[in-house]
Amino acid sequence: MSRQPAILVENVTVHYGxxxxxDAASLSLDTARICGLIGMNGSGKSTLFKVIMGMIKPDAGRVLINGQSPAKARKEGGIGYVPQSEDVDWQFPLSVRDVVMMGRYGHQGFTRRPSKADRAAVDLALDRVELSEFANRQIGQLSGGQKKRAFVARGIAQGATMMLLDEPFAGVDKRSEATITRLLRELASDGCTILISTHDLHALPQLCDEAVLLMRKVLMHGPPEVVLQPEHLAMAFGLDVLNRDLPARDVPDLDVGPVLDVGPERRLSKQQDWS
Structure with missing residues (x-):
């Protein structure tokens, strides 16, 4: 009997007006794999994230997360999310510990009163991302890399079996990049499935088990070293990539619409449209 994929996207079509x-995008991702999602302006990366998280309903096709609907998977705390920096209100008065504790909301009752187990899970997550000493600092006072690590910690505390990361290496320092990379490899080894939207093409072979090239459709899905061949990138980024090397972080991200923060505390997110 074949194993059920962690993410199954079948012929999904989405319109914004x-x-x-x-456009009939299809993707199957196995458990405990790290997959890099690459594409340029309007390629649909953000939209694919929204569909996988159950935040928008496709016009056609279906999505299953470990065999169940995205809405159910998210409700059960199975999906962790690391947003882009511009999608978060960093001035909101929450400490790093508060942000990580959001990952425990699904384990708490209506009072949202942390238990001993909740506090222990948060402490462990902070330790894993090397942010224990900043636990009581306001989230906006962290560096770019530390902010990303705080949201990774939220997913760890949550016990998510799937992590979606939107540009986790944009604007981060080398220490945070190395820490996040190590954590993602550890999480995958523990059985977590990880999908990363990234423009750091040079880092893909070291970080990811596979890569997806997207331009409204899934143009290619395979080993990073194959997907990153210039003739393949040209299908999504244009013929000019055949004549130049793509800088590691300089491919423009002009996707249709921002990815929304799916954390249980909506007030932290600048985006309020959850339709």
Whole structure:
């Protein structure tokens, strides 16, 4: 009997009004794999994230997360999310510990009163991302890399079996990049499935087990070293990539619409449209 994929996207089509964001896109990702999602302006990366998280309903096709609907998987705390920096209100008065504790909301009752187990899970997550000493600092006072690590810690405390990361290496220092990379490899080894939207193409072979090239459709899905061949990138980024080397972090991200923060505390997110 074949093993059930962690993420199954079948012939998903999404429109924003008259704009076609995804066109019969299909993707299957196995458990405990790290997959890099790459594509340029309007390729639909953000839209694919939203569909996988159950935040928008596709016009056609279906999505299953470990065999169940995205809404159910998210409700059960199975999906962790690391947003882009611009999607978060860093001035909101929450400490690093508060942000990580959000990952425990699904384990708490209506009072949202942390238990001993909740506090222990948060402490362990902070330790894993090397932020214990900053636990009581306001989240906006962290560096760019530390902020990303705080949201990774939220997913760890949550006990998520799937992590979606939107540009986790944008604007981060080398220490944070190395820490996040190590953590993602550890999480995958523990059985977590990880999907990363990234423009750091040079880092893909070291970080990811596989890569997906997206331009409204999934143009290619395979080993990073194969997907990153210039003739393949040209299908999504244009013919000019055949004549130049792509800088590690300089491919523009002009996707249709921002990815929304799916953390249980909506007030931290600048985006309020959860339709």
């Amino acid at each position: 008259e704009v076609l964001a995804l």
